[in-house]
Amino acid sequence: MYLPDFDYQSPGSLKEACQILAAFGSRARVLAGGTDLMIKMKHGLLAPDVLVSLKNISQLAGIGYVQGRGVVIGARATHNDLVNSPVLQKKYLSVCEAAHHMANNQIRNVGTVGGNIVNAVPSADLPPILIALNAAVKLVGADGERELPLESFFTGPNRSVIGTDEILSEIVIPDQTSTGSTYMKFGLRRSGALAVVGVAVAVTVAGGVLKEAKIALGAVSPTPMRAVKAEELIRGRAVTDELLEEAGVCAAGECSPISDIRGSKEYRQDMVRVFTRRALRRAINEGHV
Amino acid sequence: MNENYSVIGKSVPKMDGRVKVTGQAKYTGDLKFPNMLVGKILTSPHAHARIISIDTSKAEKLPGVKAVITHRDVPSLKYGISPARWDENIFCIDKVRFVGDKVAAVAALDEETVYRALKLIRVEYEVLPAVFDPVEAIREGAPRIHDEYPMNINTEIHQNFGDVEKAFAEAHHVRTDLFMGQRTYQCPIEPHSAISIWEGGKLTVYSSTQSPHYHQYYIAREFGLKMGDVRVIKTFVGGGFGGKLEPTGLEFAGAALSRITGRPVKMFYDRHEMFAHNRGRHRQIMEVTTGVDKNGKILGLHANFIMDGGAYTSLGIASAYYAGAMLTLTYDFENYKFDMIRAYTNLPACGAQRGHGAPQPRYALEAHLDMVARDLGIDPLELRLRNARQPNTITPNEFKVNSCELTACIEKARELSGWKQKKGNLPSGRGIGLAVGSFVSGAGYPIYRTNLPQAAAIIKVHEDGSAATLYTGATDIGQGSDTVLCQMAAEAMGYFYENMKIVSADTETTPHDFGAYASRQTLMSGSAVKQAGEEVKQQLLEMAGEMMELPPGELDCREGIVFSKYSPEATRTFAEVAREFFVQKGPLVGRGSYTPPKLGGKFKGAPVGTSPAYSFAAQISEVEIDGETGQIDVKEVWDVHDCGMVINPALLRGQVHGALFMGMGESVWEEVVFDKNGRILNGNLGEYRMPTAVDMPKITSELVESYEPAAPWGVKEVGEGATIPTMGCFSNAIYDAMGVRVYSLPLSYEKVWRALKEKKEMESGLKSAAGRIYDKC
Incomplete structure (x- = not known):
């Protein structure tokens, strides 16, 4: 448990940061909140030669609404920045709530939304709700930038499409037609617990009919995943308790959880059933919560 | 509080509170x-x-x-x-x-x-080849871990008091249940x-x-x-908590x-x-058999246990004896049999953790007795009342119990929790459960054989009488013994707590004491301190007698004032008398030591569990279970203790809260998990889930009137006793809420979910079987 030696760079611009990353390749790592990186380094799981800190890149901070784009979240926003953001509280309280149920207050003060995404941990709490809300991520590299749906960002546990010279700069939640969204986390204690199962939904309801539904699951497959069959099953149908239970059963069948020290495969699948139904009911009844 | 006392019985501020809160306190690592x-x-x-x-x-x-x-x-x-x-x-x-x-x-x-x-x-x-399970470890052909211990048997106990077989033969009802404990770690x-x-x-x-x-x-x-x-x-x-x-x-x-x-x-x-x-809690496999008469009176008990000791003995011999010895304390029955094997395995060594060997067996017995009560159709609280130990009795394994207000504890917990209104009347998913416990106030014998006293103390009054320093080997590890012992010293001397200084737990400057374990210090170290304080007071009064030209027997000292019991206007201050003493006779010093009376029987293992005094407690918890997820939401816990006279009520409640916190963690969340090669999978505070502040329920900590004759000012222990009933109490509350019994610790959400699922499947299986029979008709 001793932090190994490394060089530390804190560039003032994204461009400069990307150039450093390009120069060092896999020998460099980006340092945002460090809540995961520092622990991995102390345990000898990672030993980068260079840490590129994002702390002097001011454009990565802040959360605001941009006409024509939606809610733009700087990648360096901490979880508590999300929790306390007036814009998010007004438009998508569901995102604030998801951030609020992560880890513990100390971690929420330091850990960042960008780090939570780039780490690509299957049980991460923010990706499901952001995917349900159709969020996109912007990746800035030495040779330009690209924007892609968050849903297509992840490729496996701790793996994503991000290049070694790229930095995730912002997350964009586009304007919604959805009428409600929520994230339900099932952890094994009230604070400081990873999700055994996380279920996010976004629904569009009109006249008692589910016009559209998006269901995103965490901790039950190698990457956050959509339960597309369950979405199809309920699309265009009148909301009933039976329908929502059917959606839960369907989503449980779609996911592929593993058994680990936090829960068995069988338990996780059944929790997907329960929380898909509950999340749908909550989003339908209560809006973006 | 008792007005006969001016320093004890009060929630004075903790001696080291300020330096700890401000970060000035230096720990070894600093x-x-x-x-x-x-x-x-x-x-x-x-x-x-x-x-x-x-x-x-x-x-x-x-x-x-x-x-x-x-x-x-x-x-x-x-x-x-x-x-x-x-x-x-x-x-x-x-x-x-x-x-x-x-x-x-x-x-x-x-x-x-x-x-x-x-x-x-x-x-x-x-x-x-390695072996990780205690049952496999004691099988023929298992890898031998220590050459000196065949079959990996570290400790084997067979105790038999009265005639259990006869009691079972004559019983109205005999029931056996099997429970599994888990490995937990103290996590200081x-x-x-x-x-x-x-x-x-x-x-x-x-x-x-x-x-x-x-x-x-x-x-x-x-x-x-x-x-x-x-x-x-x-x-x-x-x-420390034992570790x-x-x-x-x-x-x-x-x-x-x-x-x-x-x-x-x-x-x-x-x-x-x-x-x-490690040196944390042993995992025990516990088979409990009880024979009762038709009124639920316990006639005999057989405890048949195996424990996973890990690779070394640590305190495990004592843990193994404690596991069975402490079961006899709470209920009055004559026939008791205890069998135990502590096996070596290739896992970290287990030792003493808050409550030592007792909490898991207590969980087994208390859950088991609820099942017995259900079999008989008796309210489980009523069953406890019918069997509750009374004061001035002797257990079948020859522990002498002086003060014992268990009945009053149960009755008060019943009133506080609203048991009568709630039992059987709570909405679906809500349940209420009870368990009781008891613990030693210091072990009757030290860990190695010696005739050294259990505790000793010196009090030195400063030259001008403006302060007094207590020198004690007693060990404050956060529980507050420095504070409590200074209160006791000041009370015995007729002095002020605020003027007390303490030097403790340094083998060169402080007199001998065995330290902080087995909940011993308030009683044992306290006895030595009281004696030292009284010796100071005696000398002070003699000096004052000379100064005041009054016989010392006519004088007393309280809150720093020496006064005549007969003419209250004649006074001197403690300080001026102490100063005069120093001028005339040199240092004013008092000394004390404590050796308990000879305790216990003559059979093998008889010393383990002996104590000058035993605390008693009843705990009731109310829980709400999510029937779909198995999630356990602890709504409220009521702890009622008989711990004798209380020296510092605030510290006492701190002990109850802390013990309950640990007990709750062990009940629902905590377990050290290993992979198939014996490597710990969750050796961190993220995945070894102790409860957090937001997981803690509302706690009501109450006392019953009690005075222990074998102790200074009638004190008894509290630090470990409140951990003992907790696991059984939650198991019983979960059963009350959902009608399912989880037979292994921790009572995790997934286990409750599984038990509910199996119950549902069995019921629907029975229903469909019934349906098929109906079809045939």
């Missing part, structure tokens, strides 16, 4: 000495392996490394905290027996170099740490310890030093490294190493 080196222990990556060779040459050559040691450099004398089974070496000689067993150690200029050096030590192992917030300084022929050790005395004794023995040449000093300690009672290996390795290098050596465990060193 201390620095000139030229101090940092040391670290290399541990085994294998659960069971023969050591073929150890090559330290590369590590020795690393710049900054000052010493690398293995078993070749230290005494090969085996040690352990239990004299009957010394089975540990400072470093493994021939074999390693669990992942984390100690193999070598390094001292270097800084932490970074130490870690680098550890990686450079080459150890060649021949991996041996402060990691173990020790700084060893070997200068000339003298060794000084600053340590995060629960017992400077046992450390001193075993360190002196190991290195062939005189006790007087080993000084162990306790610093501030961030909790810091015995030498941790850091003291031994540190002493050897300091002797070789001639420099102070600081050693510590990180969080994962703490889990690997």
